[in-house]
Amino acid sequence: MQTQSKNLYDVVIAGAGPVGLFLACELRLAGLSVLVLEQAQDPHAALKQLPFGLRGLSIPTTEAFHRRGLLDEIVAAQRAKSGAIRSAAHWMQQARRPAGHFAGIQFFQDDIDAAQWSWRLPTPADAGVAVDLDTLESVLAVRACSLGVDIRRGFGVNAIAASDDDVTVQAAGETFCGRWLVGCDGGRSTVRKSCGFDFVGTDPEFTGYSIEVELADAEKLNPGRNYTPTGMYTYAPSGTIAMVDFDGGAFHRTAPIRIEHLQGVLRRVSCTDATITGLRLAATWTDRARQASSYRKGRVLLAGDAAHTHSPLGGQGLNLGLGDAMNLGWKLAATVRGHAPDRLLDTYSRERHPVGAQILDWSRAQVAIMRPTPSARALQAIVRDLIATRDGATYFAERVRGVSLRHDLGGRHLLVGRSVPDFELADGTTTGDRLRAEKGLLLDFDTRAPLGALASGWADRIAYVAGEPRDRLGLSAVLVRPDGFVAWAGDGASDHEEAAEAAFRWFGEPTARRTP
CATH class of the missing domain: 3.40.30.120 (Glutaredoxin)
Known part of the structure; x- marks a missing residue:
């Protein structure tokens, strides 16, 4: 790699998605100099907006945002789009308040027994928050810029050279240097590949499709989530469709997405002869589940989808990545500032890797009962019965909302390793x-x-x-x-x-x- 005169940053972050931006904010709070390099010139991609950009934030995520004074800003920005979010989420049209789902099998708020969570106290972060990625990134980018983060868009990382003292990065023909580099650059991470991280797991079973189309006969599709003998589809009038085709992931990023192909998949998966007459937006995804064996290699670290990737079922990926950022930020800052205890930074991978592995298994379990086979349908029926019970709904809520999250910190008290309760203190603060x-x-x-x-x-x-x-x-x-x-x-x-x-x-x- 050619070198040239360059500024030295404390931390260079590859990727200006929610994870990279939130991590940048954490590091700047500690006074570190931070550079964020982002390949995309325009942050407002169509798939980050409604309807496909809609995400639910877990309790660990809303707690993290609350603790950094970001939650109110995100809620206010989301509220400005509340009507659009309501129309984009088919599950918000129901009489009972949905609280989440497992492989599309819903559980409801009135079935959950929150009294079982004896280690928690009421907090503003308990309120469910749904937000589109475009809005979330916009709020985080504004906060990052206000803190002094240097964000360069149109600068995709293409070469990396790491030494014992620093990391040199080349992007868009320019050279940058940081004491540390963090890859937050997604499932196809250049940082992960360039630095030789192991990325192991399981291959996909299906190709998933997210499409916005015009239909000649929309009445042939049932609104909501539908399981069929050949797959699964979710339909929200008047043309928003997500569908899963169990083809082993054969079509994902292998050919242009054309109407003719989508027509065939829709008819096969929905078991109807519905006709697509126009295509506005289309993207594919799979249930590939892989994870880096370690999230650190020398002065290079991984977070978010760069460290772990899985299907978007249940919306766990964004929350998992934001949890990585919250965990890593203060540890990396303490290391850079020189007052971290020995091996503090190693606890990042040690704590977050098991959390990621659990989410990957949660994703795999959902795929297992979505398969269009008699045995999967039988298992699905049992899960439906369990999830409809009070204890069942409470268990699934613990997992989906992240309430059960606990890092193994070795303490004897059941609260050690858990999120601190939001104690109301003597002076009225929490x-x-x-x-x-x-x-x-x-x-x-x-x-x-x-x-x-x-x-x-x-x-x-x-x-x-x-x-x-x-x-x-x-x-x-x-x-x-x-x-x-x-x-x-x-x-x-x-x-x-x-x-x-x-x-x-x-x-x-x-x-x-x-x-x-």
Whole structure:
């Protein structure tokens, strides 16, 4: 690679999708210099807009946005399109309020027993949020620019050279250098391929189609989701169709998408003779499920679809990637700033890889009961019965909404590794409010002097908050990481020594012990 005079950024991010932009915001909150390189010149692609760009945000995602002061902005931007979103989502026309689905089998809000989630408290992030990708990216781009992120569009990464000290990137004929490079450049990631990451998993069973068409006889298609002896299709009048053809993924990106081909697939999958007379938009996708064996190789890291890819069934991919960004941001920032404990950055892959593997299996399980076979249909009937029960709906809601997410951090308390409850603190603020500055929190509900003294040693990285909350859930104190996950929890049986050990583990040495 040719080199030339270039600026050195703390972090270069490949990809200006939601994951790359959110990660850039996290890094800038910590004061790092960040460059985002994006191949597309125009961010407003048709597939990011309604109807196909519609996504539901999981609770870990809405919590992350709430903790960074972004949730209200996203909700306001979404509300401006609420009518369009309602018309784009066929499931919003139902009498009962849908709460999610598994392979198209819906469960409903009034069947969910949220009382089973004893580790949670009410939070603004509990409200369901549906947003199109175009709106979400626009909000994140505005926030990133306001924080000082350097975004270059029309700069697709085409060459990478990594050393022990930095990473040099070539894009659009220019050369850039960063101390670290993060690939957020999608399922066909140039960063992942160029840097030799293993990407393993399972091959596709179907080609999925998202199309906007004109129909001569729309009445022949049933609105909503439909399973047939040959596949599955979802139809929203007057011409929005998603369909799945179990062809082993043979047509995905292998030939131009023409009306004649779509006509054949629609008739085969819908078991009708519906006729397409015009094509406005078409894209294909598959259920290929692959994951990088590790999300880090030296000074190069992966996040989002660059690290894991699977079918869009259930809308888990966006949320999974945004969770990667929230987990990685503070750890990479602490590493760059020089106060991270040993191997902190390695915990990114160790924590997020199992979460990604679980989502890939969740996707595979949905495909298994969607197959047009008698055995799959029999299994589907059993899942329908289970999902209609209170315990069943609660279980599926836990998984789909991300309520059950827990990183294995090794703590003895059931709250360790989970998202911190949104405690209402003595001054009227909440833990969500207190996490806006991307610092850790030590919540001391009993106002014990040893914990206050402990927190002072990490005052540049941990905010100390003392006082009785409205509901303490039986806890005496909680140490929270900057991403909002609990690093340690005390219930009266623990002393400040355990809190100190957790602070050392996640925040490094206290300031007083560090060499100036």
